[in-house]
Amino acid sequence: MSDLKKEMLKIKVKGYFDNGDLRVDPTITALVKYHVDKARHNIETGSLLMEVSEDKESKKRLKVSADYIGYDWTISYGYYAMFHAATAALATIGIKAENHESLIEGLEYHFVFKEKAIELKDIEKIKSAKKLDEKYVNRIWATKSKRNTAQYKADAVIAQKDAEKIYKNAIDFVDVLESLIKGLKTL
Numbered sequence: 218m219s220d221l222k223k224e225m226l227k228i229k230v231k232g233y234f235d236n237g238d239l240r241v242d243p244t245i246t247a248l249v250k251y252h253v254d255k256a257r258h259n260i261e262t263g264s265l266l267m268e269v270s271e272d273k274e275s276k277k278r279l280k281v282s283a284d285y286i287g288y289d290w291t292i293s294y295g296y297y298a299m300f301h302a303a304t305a306a307l308a309t310i311g312i313k314a315e316n317h318e319s320l321i322e323g324l325e326y327h328f329v330f331k332e333k334a335i336e337l338k339d340i341e342k343i344k345s346a347k348k349l350d351e352k353y354v355n356r357i358w359a360t361k362s363k364r365n366t367a368q369y370k371a372d373a374v375i376a377q378k379d380a381e382k383i384y385k386n387a388i389d390f391v392d393v394l395e396s397l398i399k400g401l402k403t404l
Contacts, residue, residue: 223330230319230326238319245308249398252305256391259298263384266291270377288380295380295387296364299357302394309401317361325354328397353393356386 233239266287269275276285300317303324307314310327314320329351360383 226322226326226330229322233314233319233323238315239323240313240315241311242313243311245313246311249305249308252301252308253391253395253398256298256301256305256395259294259301260384260388260391263291263294263298263387266294267380267384270380286377288377291380292360292383293364295383296357296360298387299360299390302391303357306394306398306401309398321354321357321361324357325351329354353390356390360386 230239269279269281269285270287270291273283276283300320303320304314306328307320307323312323312327314323363379363383
């Protein structure tokens with residue numbers, strides 16, 4: 218991450234805290250499991266949509282039209298799986314986001330950029346769990362953009378390969394964030 222990007226992110230996150238789009242809320246930690254479970258639920262729903270989109274027998278059994286394609290919703294469920302995993306990660310450290318942008322930038326700030334002050338004995342335990350690779354934040358931004366296109370642009374052609382890629386990225390994203398959350402909870 219470039220120094221300029223770090224400085225811009227720092228300023229944006231401070232602004233989110235100043236206007237209430239990000240806030241410290243120790244009670245939010247009680248919802249971590251809910252958000253992780255919701256992320257997993259969205260992954261499962263995406264899996265069902267992928268299967269029914271690709272399998273003629275599933276379409277017959279479910280009594281949906283032979284030309285039914287649910288890739289737009291697969292993309293949406295992939296994004297919301299990421300959204301709930303990111304919400305859970307921030308909730309683990311007692312932070313609540315009020316909108317999608319502050320959530321993603323808060324995630325990037327707290328888990329990619331910022332080094333949380335911790336005791337020396339905990340540094341080794343948290344190194345692998347706390348540091349989130351920047352590629353995961355980039356993935357959630359890209360998926361958010363695809364979700365907007367899939368949901369709000371009726372004329373957009375939703376490609377199977379986009380849905381498959383987003384679905385796989387969502388699974389990976391949720392797995393990584395769930396591991397991060399577990400690492401934070403052991404401190």
